[in-house]
Amino acid sequence: MYQQTKIVVNNMNFYYGRKQVIFNLNLEIPKNEIMAVFGPASSGVTTLLRSLNRLCDLNPEAHMDGDVLLDGKSVYGHGANVTELRRKVGMVFEVPTPLPMSIFDNIAYGPRLSGRKGRRDIAETVEQSLRKAALWDEVKDRLSISGMSLSGGQQQRLCIARVLALEPEVIILDRACSGLDPISTAKIEESLMQLKEQFTIVIAPHNVQQAGRVCDRAVFMLMGRLIEEGTNVEVFSNPRDQRTSDYITGRFG
Amino acid sequence: MKLTPAQSERIAKTMIWAAALLVIGLLLFIMVYILVKGLPVLSLQFLTDIPRSMGRAGGIASTIVGTFMVTALAIAIVIPFGIGTAFYLAEYTKGNIVTRIIRFSAESLAGIPSIVYGLFGFIFFVIYLGLGWSIISGGLTLAFMILPTVIRTSEEAILAVPHIYREVSFSLSATKWQTISKVVFPSALLGIVNGVLLSVGRCVAETAAVILTAGSSYGMPTSVFSPTRTMAVHFYLLASEGISMENAYGTAALLIVLILLINVVANAFVNRFIAKGR
Amino acid sequence: MKKFKERLSGRIFFTLALSSISALALITVFIISQGAPLIAEVGIIKFIFGMEWAPSRGEFGIFPMIIGSVTVTLGAAVIGVPVGICCSVFLAEFAPPAMSNLFRPAIQLLAGIPSVVYGFWGLLFVVPAVRNLFGGPGLSILTGSIILGIMILPTVISISEVSILALPRQYKEGALALGMTHWQTIYAVMLPAAKSGIVAAVILGIGRAVGETMAVIMVLGNAVAVPESILDPVRTLTTNIGIEMGYASGEHQQALFATGIVLFVAIMILNSFAQYVTRRK
Helix, strand or coil, X not given: CCCCEXXXXXXXXXXXXXXXXXXXXXXXXXXXXXXXXXXXXXXXXXXXXXXXXXXXXXXXXXXXXXXXXXXXXXXXCCCCCHHHHHHHEEEECCCCCCCCCEHHHHHHHHHHHCCCCCHHHHHHHHHHHHHHCCCHHHHCCCCCCXXXXXXXXXXXXXXXXXXXXXXXXXXXXXXXXXXXXHHHHHHHHHHHHHHCCCCEEEEECCCHHHHHHHCCEEEEEECCEEEEEEEHHHHHHCCCCHHHHHHHCCCCC | CCCCHHXXXXXXXXXXXXXXXXXXXXXXXXXXXXXXXXXXXXXXXXHHCCEEHHHCEECCHHHHHHHHHHHHHHHHHHHHHHHHHHHHHHHHCCCCHHHHHHHHHHHHHHHCCHHHHHHHHHHHHHHHCCCCCCHHHHHHHHHHHHHHHHHHHHHHHHHCCCHHHHHHHHHCCCCHHHHHHHHHHHHHHHHHHXXXXXXXXXXXXXXXXXXXXXXXXXXXXXXXXXXXXXXXXXXXXXXXXXCCHHHHHHHHHHHHHHHHHHHHHHHHHHHHHHHHHC | CHHHHHHXXXXXXXXXXXXXXXXXHHHHHHHHHHHHHHHHHHCHHHHHHCCCEEHHHCEECCHHHHHHHHHHHHHHHHHHHHHHHHHHHHHHHHCCHHHHHHHHHHHHHHHHCCHHHHHHHHHHHHHHHHHHXXXXXXXXXXXXXXXXXXXXXXXXXXXXHHHHHCCCHHHHHXXXXXXXXXXXXXXXXXXXXXXXXXXXXXXXXXHHHHHCCHHXXXXXECCCCCCCXXXXXXXXXXXHHHHHCCCCCHHHXXXXXXXXXXXXXXXXXXHHHHHHHHHCC
């Protein structure tokens, strides 16, 4: 039924030291849709998301077996280019984290890393990215002030714009709205709906309601295992598994 | 007689406040005394004339130049090694045996008395390398002496940079070097500068290590190979041999003013560093 | 290109770190190579326990200096440690914010004052005070201990304060919730919990006192004799080097390097102990 698969997770087992946090997980993430991955604390959601762009490599304790394929190519195999992977798979973190530099430089950070130098070219990218993240109108007159002086919601949209400037193919949002007010959250969700036309989006929502609102497909995880996967309607209206239904209706978590 | 909790609380509190006030009082006593006695001696003539007849007359210009040159040399040498080592410890190692050896060495170096640095500088730079009593021998010796301080303060500043910045940078496809040079280093810079400034203070104040390596001749230095007498050494010789109390006070007052200035600037840096981290 | 820069920068940092640690090796090798021959010639027992220091006659015994260093350092600890710990408790627990914002830079300044200034100040005020109050020449173990006691304060205060502030907040909250007074909480819960940091602070302070030269050279009297009371003048290992290095040559100079070895070893032992104590947590 779905068009094209962007990411495939194959038989993933993930460990921090001796502790296993993901058990035998298989998942296909379709292109140009919003996929929500949700579950209670320490269910492995963040680890799964971070394994998609190999950010978990930063933890020296972490190791895994199994594989992740992006467009059919292994991202963990020999000769895989981590830098290129992270350019294609962008990430927005739970806490809004502008780097300690100006708004402009925050967004230009990624493009400059990949060697782009033209001033006009970069300014163009910055503007486009800010427009897509619905922040341009609010900051266009003060691009040189520090990114940290923006409000929390603005900061998070800045982080989204920063990812967009990389011209990625996949965007991961790890509980990216958890600290924000409802208006900022609504703005971000709105821009996500538009962004999915061009990008594949994987989101760890900060609560079940948000998952229900924004996603096309959803995955429920519990204690490192995939419990249920399906379309929005399947998972949220007619869950097959009792645990999914208990979690959605608020019996635990 | 057994004290009630309230009584012992009161006694303890009194003692603790007394100790704190005593320390502040001592600091003020030492500084104010030297400044009151020495500041009136500081005239333009005193600052621009070289010492004459062993320091009994004349000024301290050459000792100011000597202090400046020895300190500048030490700082210039220590910066790449100290900061480089700090980055290696903070960013490149994962608590293996190499890290532990480096850290043990740095901490051990920090405890070595300055007179031992002086002995080492004398035998290695002055004699073995044939540099003689000179600004360069003194500067190199002081560089060895302040190396552990610079490593430690820089490492602390680097570790104080929030880990999430590194994650963000990596997630935006930066390599490790790009992350360090574009994000970590700029964020840690104020803290690193603070540590370097405190080391400047140590160089200016040091006596034992420089008297053995830079010598004590008070002529105006002409190059880094000239011997020199730093202000601290000059003060020591004037005071301990009773040559001129007045000029000793003047030199000490200038030393105290310099140290005060360095500390104020260093604190301004560290406060901005803390404010930035928020 | 990117890969190349990546590898190059890693190598450079590693090389810089390696050069830094070779500093320790270099110092060790050169001090030992200068002093060891003399220790071998005199005999280690005779060198350390010898009572006679007369370079002109070829007598090199440093026992009086060892006694000098030990007594002055112990005196400094007796004076400086209680005051230092009180100050760290003050900073961590009692000082109003405005006060601690003033106190912390003041402690840093105390550490920044040149040691020769401390010595000079001691000569002007502490020496006459000791002479008038207790008799004797005034240049004495007691005077040196007072000066060093002040000089080790910054080390003791800052390291103890850090270890008190590093305690989990729950310790304090838990104790207060049990109805203990503030002082009981500090005395019975917080100080014991911060013990390893405080012990390290004291050891490092002692290390500082053992190594100090210029301040004590001016107030100790520098007599080479085993003291009979704390009002007698003494000479320490450091001042022995500081006084005689200016004119020593040949065997005499080697003997001063040998004194340096003893100092070096003592400091290394103290340091390793401090590192061991902090790491044991």
